[in-house]
Amino acid sequence: MSETTDEQVTMRITGAVREWDLGATCLAALAVATGAAAGGALAGAARDVMAAAGLDDALADPSRLPFSAEQVHGMAASPLLQAAALLDGSHAGWSAHSDETLIAQGRASGSAAALFTRFVLPHFADLADRLARPGARMLDVGTGVGALAIGYAQAFPRLHVVGLDVEPRVLRLAQAQISASPVADRVEVRHADVAELADEAGYDLAWIPAPFVPEPAFSNGVARIAAALRPGGMLMIGHGIYEGTELENAIARFKTVGYGGTPLDGDSAARLLAAHGLTAVRRVQLPPGAPGLTVGLR
Template sequence: MSVPSPSSVLSLDLNDDPSTTLEAATWALAAAAGDHGEPGGWADQDDEVLRNQGRASAGTGRAIAGKVVPALPGLAERLDGQGSRILDIGTGIAALALALAEAFPRAGVVGIDVMERVLELARKELADAGTEAAGRVTLRHADVVDVAEQAAYDMVWLPAPFLAEAALTQALPRLIEALKPGAWIVVGTNPAAPDLLRQAVAGWHAIRNGGNAYDADRMTKTLTAYGLRDERRFPTVPGGPVLVAARRI
């Protein structure tokens, strides 16, 4: 297993923005509850719940833009280039996508989601925003396993806990192919359990509830196995999600 050096483990303090702390808590609870669009999950929530949960993700977008991107060599410069592109997986109401578009005024952001209903909410959110940044967000009704673009994006954001095991395993090589040479994927993961037994129990529980067993350790190992390099980790709140980043060579 590839274990990052101390210099590549960077703390991502979300406590300076209440919305990012809420996002971390929502994310962890959703992953534990198997809230992956199955009955009783996202698909059964009313519109206001979807809006409120989605808006919380704007804080995560700002944290990625302000703390993760500057720490990844060359990424800020790439996203400052005219025509740069970001892919937002599971965009929801596009709050995170809009936050990234606002942070990188030369970048276009593509947000994909499998729920047409939530994309309708996203279109309204973007229309209500009425900003230049909102005009650079493109929404697509698509499944992550169907991403087929080659060398198209400077950054891909993937909130891994929300995907089923089979879908995530199938999607990862496609998303890596979608990166331009030198581009970065940033993956939200659950933290690794402290011992093998707890890791096994956590993985079983996640898969049973519609998620996956890719914790931060497994995700790092998988990305490097696909040939990505310069892996970095960004812990958030104690016991909360860990963002894993790696670059396509």
């Protein structure tokens, strides 16, 4: 049996660090290239990185993307800010993040409505009609700074969105974002735990992100939401993706522990939806980087 030499151990560490540094630095370059400070030497060098990565044409013509430049900036900045917050050892769940981190994560999740329109709705023709009707209602669990709720209200001009969150600080940020948006009359946020949801037969669409909602609030919340859906309404569970390499799966679990939520996989999400009597349960494939998504109809 050949022994690993000290040189090989050293190379393994330095090689891994180099590879991960490249990924983190590419995210930083994407954030700089799509950020507010578009001029200057740093922005020029960031655009060179994007060109070398083959992304310059996609970024030059945002009309070809289902995301705004601001949302792409959030996608790049949010994981970096969240990872940095893990470093001081005092990380205490989602609520400990800075306003800047919460807003970046909100921007990233603001693209959810565009992904829903492109990747979910084509499989559910009746739902598209339902969301276009007067009186259509959506429940956004863990509404954070309200960006996902605002995105859905913008995508569906008759939709009224109710956002729930347990954190008063994020709800203050949400209220400011909603007031500054063109859909302030159709988005409301409530300080409430999904496990206590008491509305019945009130929603056409509901979203709950497992990685951010801890047990037992998550399981109790799914039961409450299923009861609160209108017949034909859809419950979407966002969850981790644990079908990758060992490293990808371990990273998905690490992130969920950092968020303080529930490490649910797609099969467990499907079983949970079926156990609450939902039908047409299916996994929806979203582009890389998006959460896992499993949906069912009441």
